[in-house]
Amino acid sequence: MFKVLTSVSAAMLVSILLMTLCSIISKTTIMDREKMSPFECGFDPKSKARLPFSLQFFLIAVLFLIFDIEIAIILPLVITLKTNLFSWALTMAIFIMILIVGLYYEWINNMLEWAK
Incomplete structure (x- = not known):
């Protein structure tokens, strides 16, 4: 101690x-x-130093992270394949159905379009 x-x-x-x-x-x-202020040869800056952030880019980046995490969750489930095939298939089917329903919801609400 x-x-x-x-x-x-x-x-x-x-x-x-x-x-x-x-x-x-x-x-x-x-x-x-x-x-x-940003330096532009001693003159006042012509535009703002910080550009506005695109909300569409943020949404697509979040969607990419969600599907990236999906792969990180699915890969370890392959190890459980040798223990019980039915429970593994049921778990994977439910997990993928939840992701497909979420993707369909985003598609219907036009969240996947880059420009409006």
């Missing part, structure tokens, strides 16, 4: 020491409009 307490206190001491040292050494910057 004493070793754990010593290790935790040493870790806390090193962390606090490093945070204090970094705050002392770091150079503070003044946040003003000129320093925060």
